[in-house]
Amino acid sequence: MTATAPTPPKPITSAKDPRFAPTLYAHVGQAESWTLPYYRRNGGYEPVKRAFAMGPDAVIEEVKKSGLRGRGGAGFATGLKWSFMPLKDGKPHYIICNADESEPGSFKDRYLLSEDPHQLIEGMIIAGYAMRASVGYIYIRGEYVHAAERMWAAIHEAREAGLLGQNILGSGFDFQLYVHRGAGAYICGEETALMNSLEGLRANPRLKPPFPAAAGLYGLPTTINNVETFCAATQILRYGADWHAGMGTEKSKGMKLFQISGPVARPGVYELPLGTTFRELIYDWAGGPLEEMKAIIPGGSSCPMLPWTDSILDTPMDYESVAAAGSMLGTGGVTLIPKADCIVNATWNLVRFYGHESCGKCTPCREGISSWMTRMYQKLVTGRGQPGDVQLILDMSDNIGGRSFCALADACLGPVLSSIKHFREEYDALAGTQQPLYPARKRWKDA
Amino acid sequence: MSYFAEKQPLVADIFSRYPDSPQGRRSALMPLLREVQDAEGFVSESRMAEIAALCGTTATEVRSVISFYSTYHTLPTGKYHLQVCSTLMCALAGSDELWDHLVETLDVQPGEVSADGRFSVQKVECLGSCGTAPMMQINDDGYYENVGPSKCARILQSLRQDLQPLPDNPVPVTVGADGRQVLATGQAIGSSVTGLHRLPEQAGGEA
Ligand SMILES: Cc1cc2nc3c(=O)[nH]c(=O)nc-3n(C[C@H](O)[C@H](O)[C@H](O)COP(=O)(O)O)c2cc1C
Ligand code: SF4
Ligand code: FES
Numbered sequence: 001m002t003a004t005a006p007t008p009p010k011p012i013t014s015a016k017d018p019r020f021a022p023t024l025y026a027h028v029g030q031a032e033s034w035t036l037p038y039y040r041r042n043g044g045y046e047p048v049k050r051a052f053a054m055g056p057d058a059v060i061e062e063v064k065k066s067g068l069r070g071r072g073g074a075g076f077a078t079g080l081k082w083s084f085m086p087l088k089d090g091k092p093h094y095i096i097c098n099a100d101e102s103e104p105g106s107f108k109d110r111y112l113l114s115e116d117p118h119q120l121i122e123g124m125i126i127a128g129y130a131m132r133a134s135v136g137y138i139y140i141r142g143e144y145v146h147a148a149e150r151m152w153a154a155i156h157e158a159r160e161a162g163l164l165g166q167n168i169l170g171s172g173f174d175f176q177l178y179v180h181r182g183a184g185a186y187i188c189g190e191e192t193a194l195m196n197s198l199e200g201l202r203a204n205p206r207l208k209p210p211f212p213a214a215a216g217l218y219g220l221p222t223t224i225n226n227v228e229t230f231c232a233a234t235q236i237l238r239y240g241a242d243w244h245a246g247m248g249t250e251k252s253k254g255m256k257l258f259q260i261s262g263p264v265a266r267p268g269v270y271e272l273p274l275g276t277t278f279r280e281l282i283y284d285w286a287g288g289p290l291e292e293m294k295a296i297i298p299g300g301s302s303c304p305m306l307p308w309t310d311s312i313l314d315t316p317m318d319y320e321s322v323a324a325a326g327s328m329l330g331t332g333g334v335t336l337i338p339k340a341d342c343i344v345n346a347t348w349n350l351v352r353f354y355g356h357e358s359c360g361k362c363t364p365c366r367e368g369i370s371s372w373m374t375r376m377y378q379k380l381v382t383g384r385g386q387p388g389d390v391q392l393i394l395d396m397s398d399n400i401g402g403r404s405f406c407a408l409a410d411a412c413l414g415p416v417l418s419s420i421k422h423f424r425e426e427y428d429a430l431a432g433t434q435q436p437l438y439p440a441r442k443r444w445k446d447a
Numbered sequence: 448m449s450y451f452a453e454k455q456p457l458v459a460d461i462f463s464r465y466p467d468s469p470q471g472r473r474s475a476l477m478p479l480l481r482e483v484q485d486a487e488g489f490v491s492e493s494r495m496a497e498i499a500a501l502c503g504t505t506a507t508e509v510r511s512v513i514s515f516y517s518t519y520h521t522l523p524t525g526k527y528h529l530q531v532c533s534t535l536m537c538a539l540a541g542s543d544e545l546w547d548h549l550v551e552t553l554d555v556q557p558g559e560v561s562a563d564g565r566f567s568v569q570k571v572e573c574l575g576s577c578g579t580a581p582m583m584q585i586n587d588d589g590y591y592e593n594v595g596p597s598k599c600a601r602i603l604q605s606l607r608q609d610l611q612p613l614p615d616n617p618v619p620v621t622v623g624a625d626g627r628q629v630l631a632t633g634q635a636i637g638s639s640v641t642g643l644h645r646l647p648e649q650a651g652g653e654a
């Protein structure tokens with residue numbers, strides 16, 4: 001760099017930065033935001049025109065350049081994922097939107113679906129065009145009835161307006177979109193289980209490889225992305241890759257929808273640049289905790305919980321920093337656990353969740369989590385603990401971790417191992433004296 | 448009596464969403480199940496056989512798929528089927544007590560229907576509404592959020608008179624009228640979408 005080169009502007013890592021503006025949620029909560037006229041009045045369906053003018057390969061390049069990473073939990077580079085789709089194989093290609101949103105602590109996609117469905121449709125047209133797909137499915141969890149209705153209505157509006165179907169906006173590109181509703185099973189969020197579910201089968205995960213880009217839905221090239229990922233693509237095509245890459249940290253770029261739940265003044269969804277600190281989210285946006293806290297789940301229930309300390313609160317919420325602190329950014333679903341609540345009981349709730357949601361395909365998860373782990377926790381929280389129980393849980397975890405067919409079993413170990421690591425004394429109390437350090441208390445009250 | 452015989456356009460619409468192949472036919476299974484359950488409240492043996500024939504599979508296969516998911520019923524539920532979220536974020540807001548309260552006051556256990564036929568209850572896992580915990584869903588009609596003791600009493604009182612209150616949809620409005628996000632202090636801060644720069648080619652000649 002020469003001495004005269006202008007220094008690039010400092011990346012935006014706080015939503016309080018005067019340069020930051022919410023885009024994904026800019027219209028959530030506004031009257032009629034889910035209708036086509038509203039969407040068009042606010043610049044809707046301009047990004048897709050830009051995509052058509054650029055050509056499909058340039059769209060993938062633009063998404064790569066933006067630094068966008070998957071918002072469904074794993075944070076895989078989106079542009080790279082799109083480039084895995086074969087170019088000239090002559091087969092039909094599919095894209096799927098993962099709107100199964102079932103990771104406890106996550107509730108951002110629901111409002112995108114019901115309040116801004118056209119933002120998602122536009123993102124999927126752009127992605128379909130880039131990946132040469134002719135059909136897209138939006139897999140919405142069965143319980144999101146209202147969201148599915150809004151989504152269907154928006155699809156019909158888009159069809160009427162020639163935004164879906166043959167030769168969209170004169171581009172020569174044909175694309176059709178459908179909603180497929182789930183029926184209540186967390187595992188359907190796992191991409192290969194989701195494809196089985198879409199094919200009308202039991203939603204057991206499939207062996208990888210082959211990866212979906214080679215053989216996915218109906219055995220054909222398929223790419224799955226989260227709702228927020230597609231919506232971010234719409235914004236990238238609107239404001240440009242450089243705008244997106246101007247937010248966040250070196251490896252975690254752009255804006256993210258963070259959710260916050262637990263006893264805070266203003267639980268909800270906040271759109272913040274990656275790299276914003278937990279402290280800013282919890283205090284400045286969510287108004288601070290309502291009681292003394294002891295633990296924080298940073299990104300949805302499968303992300304290891306972290307102790308409530310100043311250094312954790314000052315950790316930037318980006319993929320690398322949260323990993324360095326010993327957890328994961330996941331879906332960005334932050335949950336606070338109060339000091340007065342028994343951590344073993346809280347973890348038991350999640351173990352029960354994963355045990356219930358295990359699909360039963362593989363033994364370490366079906367027997368290890370649904371049966372053994374569940375019983376160990378039941379024993380502890382019902383006052384029948386014995387010395388050695390905690391060690392037994394650790395030994396069982398050793399035999400489950402990394403040995404199961406899909407990531408669900410490991411997801412369960414996130415809360416188990418982290419709660420033992422940070423709050424061992426609460427386990428020892430239950431195993432030694434059969435009494436919890438923090439006895440059950442009343443929590444049900446009027447809002 | 449066949450359920451779908453009179454509903455050819457609906458069946459055709461569902462099949463049109465999937466490829467015209469045996470695999471594509473099978474994909475219609477879940478939408479067809481949903482259709483029957485929405486109309487009849489549960490999926491009976493004879494409906495399973497009917498759906499199996501439409502999708503080119505067996506009734507046993509259909510039952511196997513049904514049993515995989517938590518929202519299909521093979522027996523009638525109460526007129527109001529209360530699905531209470533029991534996962535951690537709701538539990539931190541007292542969903543266990545909400546559940547105990549429902550089971551006691553309605554005098555109904557999971558799998559049963561109350562004596563007057565009105566109520567059944569089910570514990571469900573995180574419904575994606577953790578910011579408004581505790582919460583429950585009634586039938587397939589929508590979410591009832593922030594269900595504290597008084598609100599619960601009001602809902603039950605209405606249901607006992609067969610007046611179902613409208614579901615909630617409190618949207619997390621974080622963006623104010625000027626397009627800026629609002630801090631907990633009430634102060635709007637940052638920029639707004641209209642203030643964002645436009646791309647050079649957009650700033651130019653577009654209508
Ligand atoms: C057990 C399990 C559950 C998952 N649930 C979801 C989900 O509800 N929504 C989602 O977008 N991704 C979920 N994922 C991640 C998906 O498999 C997949 O990585 C993601 O949809 C890819 O999209 P992205 O690259 O845009 O993040 C889940 C993964 C696992 C292993
Ligand atoms: S780890 Fe659990 S959810 Fe995943 S395949 Fe095995 S049994 Fe199924
Ligand atoms: S835990 Fe109840 S809605 Fe998420």
